[in-house]
Amino acid sequence: MSSQVRAGLIGCGALSLMGILPQITQPDARERLELLAVCDVVEERARRTAEAFDVPLYFSDPSELIAVRDLDLVIVATPIPFHYELAMRALQAGKHVYVQKTMATTHREASEMVRTARRLGLKLAAAPGQMLSPSIRKMRELVASGALGKVYWAWGSTGGWGHDYEPQRQGEDVLHSVDPTWYYKAGGGPLVDVTVYVLHSLTGILGPALRVAAMSGIAVPTRQWRDKTIQLEVDDNSLLMLDFGDSTFAVAGGHSCMTGRLVTWGSMGIYGSEGAIETLEIEPLSGHPSRLYITSSHGLAEIGGEREGEYLPDSWLPYVDARHAAIPEPHVYADIMHLVDCIMADKDPIPSGEHAAHVVEIIEKGYVAARTGRAQHLESTFNLP
Numbered sequence: 001m002s003s004q005v006r007a008g009l010i011g012c013g014a015l016s017l018m019g020i021l022p023q024i025t026q027p028d029a030r031e032r033l034e035l036l037a038v039c040d041v042v043e044e045r046a047r048r049t050a051e052a053f054d055v056p057l058y059f060s061d062p063s064e065l066i067a068v069r070d071l072d073l074v075i076v077a078t079p080i081p082f083h084y085e086l087a088m089r090a091l092q093a094g095k096h097v098y099v100q101k102t103m104a105t106t107h108r109e110a111s112e113m114v115r116t117a118r119r120l121g122l123k124l125a126a127a128p129g130q131m132l133s134p135s136i137r138k139m140r141e142l143v144a145s146g147a148l149g150k151v152y153w154a155w156g157s158t159g160g161w162g163h164d165y166e167p168q169r170q171g172e173d174v175l176h177s178v179d180p181t182w183y184y185k186a187g188g189g190p191l192v193d194v195t196v197y198v199l200h201s202l203t204g205i206l207g208p209a210l211r212v213a214a215m216s217g218i219a220v221p222t223r224q225w226r227d228k229t230i231q232l233e234v235d236d237n238s239l240l241m242l243d244f245g246d247s248t249f250a251v252a253g254g255h256s257c258m259t260g261r262l263v264t265w266g267s268m269g270i271y272g273s274e275g276a277i278e279t280l281e282i283e284p285l286s287g288h289p290s291r292l293y294i295t296s297s298h299g300l301a302e303i304g305g306e307r308e309g310e311y312l313p314d315s316w317l318p319y320v321d322a323r324h325a326a327i328p329e330p331h332v333y334a335d336i337m338h339l340v341d342c343i344m345a346d347k348d349p350i351p352s353g354e355h356a357a358h359v360v361e362i363i364e365k366g367y368v369a370a371r372t373g374r375a376q377h378l379e380s381t382f383n384l385p
Helices: 014-024 043-052 062-066 080-092 107-120 134-145 190-206 330-345 353-372
Strands: 005-010 033-039 057-059 073-076 096-099 124-126 151-158 211-217 222-225 228-231 237-243 249-255 268-272 275-282 289-296 308-311
Touching (some): 005 014, 033 043, 033 062, 033 330, 073 080, 073 330, 080 096, 096 107, 107 353, 124 330, 134 275, 190 237, 190 249, 190 268, 211 353, 237 353
Parallel strands (some): 005 033, 033 057
Antiparallel strands (some): 211 237, 222 228, 268 275, 275 289, 289 308
16 A cells, blocks of 8 residues: 555535544645545535545545545545445445444444455444543553442533534535534434443443443424524433443433533543542543543552542644644544554554444434333443454
């Protein structure tokens, strides 16, 4: 392979316009990633995007992008209901795939994507790459080392869900009037859009879950975007309870309500017989913890040998320097560049399809648990590379 991975991007919506494209077209990213083509079903948006970011090719039909011979990697950044079909078509065409969260709408779809990539010897990275975060990896390390003793329970929350406010939805031209309606229809909702982050974090720290119970419903049945009233078809208030075995439990929530000082978007806590970890600060553009509070019955090197104190990671997200940290979605940039390195070095991505498929099963069976009032057993598992 050459010194660059050649990529095509499917989906020129708000995420791509405000984050992915400004990130991957920076000079340092272009040294290893060459963006050859973009695609959007709104042809004018695809054309304008290609012009704005100096991309050679644009398409309105994903099949035409996938058919480009020189592509090594297809980045799927469409609404979630299209992830499975597009990722499968790219894999079957011999392309490596990065798929945005949530990986698919069902565990069956996600599992088929994993099997197909494995069978064809292709790399499949599925967002979000929470386990690339130095803080979250430190949380996993402390739990695994026994620094917290026996873990009793954990929690994670993502409040404030909604996309109406984003600048790419406030203007009049095709690049600034992206309709958010799909988020509130089948295949959308806070569990797949935002709770997925803390689900990846909690399972990355504690391991695969064994059962899920849930309560879920629609609290506010309509959203307003400009002069359009959107009727919600998905729950906007969900609470999952996870059983990790050995009497270790966790709670994960996704809500359209406001957040506060104690529970912010993406905040977490883990509590054991000998210690605890809580997130004190969440970096606003990436959603990753940037400051932790740690307490332990034993002095820990991470907090200067003390029994309690604050911990700040000594490094940023991989690939993210000050320039990238100032651009929205730096965590997505880190995910993509990690996959680029994995393609070039023939390594397994840390944001693996197996991990993402497990989270898809949690969400899918969480809705079943809420509907039936019965906890659901989970069949999937994963290993972190």
